[in-house]
Amino acid sequence: MKSARLALSLLLSVSLVACGGGGSSSSAPPTGGGGGAGGGGTPTPAACSLRAQQDFADSVLNEWYLFPDLLAPANPASFNSVQSFLDARVAPARAQNRDRGFTFATSIAEENALINSGSSAGFGIRLFYDTAARRVFVQEAYEGASGFGAGLDRGSEITAIGTSSADLQTVSSLFANGGVQAVVNALGPSTAGTTRVLRFTQPGGAVIERSITKTDFPLDPVSDRYGAVVLNDGGKRVGYINLRTFIIADAATQLRAAYGQFAAQGVTELIIDLRYNGGGLVSVADTMGDLMGAGRTGQVWSRTVLRPSKAAENETRLFRPEPNAIAPTKVAVITTGSSASASELVTNSLIPYLGTNMALVGANSFGKPVGQGGFDLPACDLRVRAVAFQTVNANNxxxxxxxxxxxxxxxxxxxxxxxxxxxxxREASIAAALDFLGGRACTPITAGGGGTTAGGLTEGQRIRQGLDLPERQPLQPDRPNAAQRELPGLF
Incomplete structure (x- = not known):
């Protein structure tokens, strides 16, 4: 554990090789990535039966779950999947808002491929929908993907979807007949080669209809267009960094380049834009902290705290030297309800060092101070993500x-x-961040979060300007793949 501080989703790597018997609720999985008896091989049907996988999940929770007093008893025979069994066991923690879907079952292969390759298959766009108006918009687009190549970008509204121009269905009719999942289904599977015809309206009003094929595309964490920019605010240089995700290992390299740009231009005030960033690798969050830790080497960046029975695994992460590090004097962090996990870790860890010289801008963040360990049953391609630790800052x-x-x-x-x-x-949240950095007044975020409100605007203007943020939700399938779990709304 001491050296495995890899991710809010990947802190622990625990394996149990299932050969001829599988996991058991009476024996917890061994730590340290070791295999069980048998050394691998082809599992028997019994080894990967639903009950064997449920028993494995049960043993993980019994040994590692951060809130052992908030586990409910559950009979595996009463559930038809590993996930439904996990949901029942962690229901008390969920009721107390401490585990809002953070404990789940996933594929080892899918998740590892996402982290290591940094790519996915799709149009390369992230979509949200307005829950009241039932309209779907692009919130961001990846430059190397087919969607961006076809003209889809931030602010585009998708109004109709079909497999050809002849069978286009309006988004409003899809919502009316089948809700969110009907829209998701119309967009097709996340596989390269899937083609859909999309009709969309651009922010300026132009209506476009294009046939677009899903391809493999890079999930570039720091955009080449706007990922790292030095803004001029009345003659003062302000560094703007937009990090899409912490889940791609290469994000650390891209962050180093961005902060090197800031260091070269003498930037000491920052806007960190994490508005849709749901988290990812703790190692990337740690690197981001180091890049803002010039002069703080050896001081506490954050602490990882496990359940009392696992206190020996607790860890303190200190600032480490980074050649491109700066010493920010004032920071504004842009968030929304989609900002979570590693995004919140970075923000929270800055508080002891910046105090009143930092601000949260936009809307309230999600609220996820806990992280998951990854516990593997390799022969069954099962990874159980269980809430196993909490992160705190230097002030605990x-x-x-x-x-x-x-x-x-x-x-x-x-x-x-x-x-x-x-x-x-001129973008609303960036403008508010510049106001804070410039000492200008702003309106505090209310306890319930949310954006600003304004009268006299059309429905489309209200939605595009984000004036009712609680009504915006990522367009998410019932069963998201690994990339969609980390990047909600990705298609």
């Missing part, structure tokens, strides 16, 4: 289950204006 603060607005010293409420690009100083 980490109780932000209701979001970071409750702990960050300053907050500034702002909309998420998808009619403007990331990096644009």
């Amino acid at each position: 603060q980490g109780e932000y289950y209701t979001g970071l607005a409750s702990v960050v010293p300053n907050t500034c409420r702002a909309g998420d204006d998808i009619s403007r690009s990331f990096g644009d100083p």
Whole structure:
């Protein structure tokens, strides 16, 4: 554990090779990635039976779950999947808002491929829908993907979907007849070669209809267009960094390049845009901290805390030297309800060092101060992600289950204006961040989060400017794949 500080989703690597008997609720899995008796090979049907996998999941929770007193008894025979069994066992923690779907079963191969390859298959767009208006918009687009090549970008509204121009169905009719999943189904599977015809409206009003084929595309964590920009605010240089995700290992390399750009231009004030960043690798979050830790080497960045019976696995992470590190004097972090996990770790860990010289801008964050360990049953391609630890900052603060607005010293409420690009100083949240950095007044984020409100706007203007953020939700399938779990709304 001491050296395995890899991810909020990947802190632990625990294996149990299932050969001829599988996991058992009476024997917890061995730690350290070792295999069980048998050394691998082809599992028997019994080894990967539903009951064997449920028993493995049960043993993981019994040994590692962060909240052992919040586990409910459950009879595996009463459930038809590993996930439904896990849901029943962690129901008390979920009721207390401490495990909101954080414990789940997934594929080892899928998840490892995402982390190591940094790519996925699809149109390369992230979609959200307005829950009241039932309209679907692109919130961001990946530059190397087919969607961006066809003209889809931030602010595009998808209005109709079909397999050809002859069978286009309007998004409104899909919502009316089948809800969110009907829209998801119409977009097709996340496999390269899938083709759909999309009709979409651009922010300026132009209507486009294109046939677009899903391809493999890179999940570039720092965009080449707007990922790292130095803004001019009345003659003062402000560094703007937009990190899409922490889940791609190469994000650390890209962050080093971005902060090197800031260091070369003498930047000491930052806007860190994490508005859709759901988290990922703790190692990337640690590197980001190191890049803001010039002069702090050896001081505490964060602490990882496990359940009392696993206290020997607790870890303190200190700032480490980074050649491109800067010493920020003032920081504004842009978040929404989609900002979670590693995004919140970075923000929370800055509080002891910046105090009132930092602000949360936009809307309240998700509220996930806990992380999952990865516990593997390799022969069955089963990985159980179980909440196993909490992260706290140098002041031992980490109780932000209701979001970071409750702990960050300053907050500034702002909309998420998808009619403007990331990096644009006129975009609502970036403008509010610049106001904070410039000492100008702002309106605090309310306890319930949310954006600003304004009258006299059309429905489309309201949605595009993000004036009712709680009504925006990522468009998410009932059964998201590994990439969609880490990047909600990805298609």
